[in-house]
Amino acid sequence: MAVGTERAAASADDVWVPRPWVVRSATREIGDTVTLEIEPRDASAARPVAPGQFMMLYIFGVGEVPISVSGTGPTSGLLHTVRDVGAVTHALCNLGVGDVLGARGPFGSAWPIDEHKGCDVVIAAGGIGLAPLRPVVRHVLERRGEYDDVVVLYGSRQPDQLLYTPEFERWRAAGIQVEVTVDHADQTWDGHIGVVPTLVRHARFQVDEAAAFLCGPEVMMRFMAQELVDRGVVPERIHLSLERNMKCAVGMCGRCQLGPEFLCLDGPVFPWTRVERLMAVPEL
Amino acid sequence: MKDIGQMVAEHPFFEGLAAEHATLIAGCGGLAVYDPGAYLARAGSPAEHFFLIRHGKVALEVRPPGQDTFILDSVSAGEMMGWAWLYEPYVWQFDARAMDLVRVIEFDGACLRGKCEADPALGYDLMKRFARVMVQRFVDTRLQLMDVYGSRD
Numbered sequence: 359m360a361v362g363t364e365r366a367a368a369s370a371d372d373v374w375v376p377r378p379w380v381v382r383s384a385t386r387e388i389g390d391t392v393t394l395e396i397e398p399r400d401a402s403a404a405r406p407v408a409p410g411q412f413m414m415l416y417i418f419g420v421g422e423v424p425i426s427v428s429g430t431g432p433t434s435g436l437l438h439t440v441r442d443v444g445a446v447t448h449a450l451c452n453l454g455v456g457d458v459l460g461a462r463g464p465f466g467s468a469w470p471i472d473e474h475k476g477c478d479v480v481i482a483a484g485g486i487g488l489a490p491l492r493p494v495v496r497h498v499l500e501r502r503g504e505y506d507d508v509v510v511l512y513g514s515r516q517p518d519q520l521l522y523t524p525e526f527e528r529w530r531a532a533g534i535q536v537e538v539t540v541d542h543a544d545q546t547w548d549g550h551i552g553v554v555p556t557l558v559r560h561a562r563f564q565v566d567e568a569a570a571f572l573c574g575p576e577v578m579m580r581f582m583a584q585e586l587v588d589r590g591v592v593p594e595r596i597h598l599s600l601e602r603n604m605k606c607a608v609g610m611c612g613r614c615q616l617g618p619e620f621l622c623l624d625g626p627v628f629p630w631t632r633v634e635r636l637m638a639v640p641e642l
Numbered sequence: 643m644k645d646i647g648q649m650v651a652e653h654p655f656f657e658g659l660a661a662e663h664a665t666l667i668a669g670c671g672g673l674a675v676y677d678p679g680a681y682l683a684r685a686g687s688p689a690e691h692f693f694l695i696r697h698g699k700v701a702l703e704v705r706p707p708g709q710d711t712f713i714l715d716s717v718s719a720g721e722m723m724g725w726a727w728l729y730e731p732y733v734w735q736f737d738a739r740a741m742d743l744v745r746v747i748e749f750d751g752a753c754l755r756g757k758c759e760a761d762p763a764l765g766y767d768l769m770k771r772f773a774r775v776m777v778q779r780f781v782d783t784r785l786q787l788m789d790v791y792g793s794r795d
């Protein structure tokens with residue numbers, strides 16, 4: 359995956375017209391969540407993608423939704439991890455190998471990982487929010503020597519809703535501290551119980567040298583950012599992905615506008631300092 | 643091996659504690675180890691202690707009648723557990739179970755209350771530390787109640 363903040367140079371056609379992509383694999387991660395590996399039917403439709411960017415995935419006759427890239431597949435495919443919450447995501451979660459869907463993109467800003475080489479890295483996610491951050495973890499894994507302490511803080515409502523758990527051991531083996539929490543559990547669970555921001559208290563990193571990347575429910579991200587700032591992390595080094603609903607993905611329709619920001623075009627990845635005040639406005 | 647005074651002074655809960663207060667507090671404390679599954683506290687029983695966790699994780703639990711045990715929160719190394727010893731009627735509200743091997747400094751509540759009454763500066767310092775943790779856990783609980791991962795509807 360190419361890393362950078364530049365947007366893919368796309369012709370007008372690329373921006374508006376979904377191209378046919380084929381499902382190469384479909385893996386059920388947890389009860390309501392599936393990871394699809396998709397490849398363009400025509401290889402010329404493939405574009406470089408950076409961690410944090412998203413594609414617009416189109417199920418013909420149902421609708422189109424933004425879905426983050428959660429990794430690259432073994433060949434040239436893109437991975438998308440989709441949670442079934444409504445009509446389009448339901449149809450996506452029920453695709454099988456060989457099925458064709460429409461896709462356009464990639465769109466949006468990327469996680470500024472390279473800007474923070476040499477730093478400690480805190481990756482904090484809630485629920486499906488780990489999907490857009492998995493490419494950051496993989497990026498750091500591939501370049502482990504370029505970053506200092508790396509911490510993944512992840513939470514979900516309950517243990518059977520945690521994503522990518524089979525990968526955690528590999529992450530730990532590479533020296534990444536992975537702390538997992540759930541809001542509710544019975545006695546079979548032996549991890550933390552509590553909300554994701556409480557995990558910051560167990561994480562080992564240098565606050566004044568850390569960059570943080572957050573994705574999850576907005577309320578969680580707000581509390582997490584505050585917790586990090588209270589601990590001494592520089593606010594400008596906290597980045598988060600705002601995944602409010604959107605339609606056109608190219609800054610034309612205004613569906614995803616947050617005050618002056620177009621989440622599809624200026625985001626979804628923003629520095630915390632740029633959106634902190636906007637996120638606190640109930641009307642937005 | 644470090645003495646209890648040193649361990650008290652080095653525990654994050656007592657960060658910045660005055661040396662003379664560390665000595666007073668340590669005088670009420672002792673070391674204890676709980677095997678996985680052992681209970682540090684049982685709901686409804688007298689709350690005679692509080693704990694500074696040095697190693698391991700403790701689950702705070704409740705068992706509603708006729709239902710499975712439900713874990714409400716976990717408290718880990720570097721944190722404090724238990725404030726029922728501070729206020730009458732000094733009774734535990736929840737069960738506290740060791741999730742793995744747990745090492746603690748265990749403090750005698752009556753001993754500490756006596757020292758706090760006799761030395762208001764110590765009492766005030768201790769109250770501020772407990773209040774901060776209580777507020778933090780209260781905020782955490784509110785966030786937990788929001789059930790942020792639920793359906794978006």
Ligand SMILES: Cc1cc2nc3c(=O)[nH]c(=O)nc-3n(C[C@H](O)[C@H](O)[C@H](O)COP(=O)(O)OP(=O)(O)OC[C@H]3O[C@@H](n4cnc5c(N)ncnc54)[C@H](O)[C@@H]3O)c2cc1C
Pocket residue numbers: 412421423424425426427438439440441442443444445446447448486489490600601602603604626794795
């Ligand atoms: C940049 C971006 C990246 C995303 N990445 C992923 C991803 O990797 N995996 C994934 O599963 N989902 C992701 N989403 C969310 C996904 O786009 C929505 O779940 C999807 O649009 C819902 O469409 P639907 O037709 O299935 O459900 P709908 O019937 O349209 O919606 C179901 C319910 O969810 C609400 N809703 C829909 N979209 C959103 C949203 N974005 N934020 C809050 N509420 C919403 C609706 O108001 C409705 O209540 C992302 C969203 C954005 C903006």
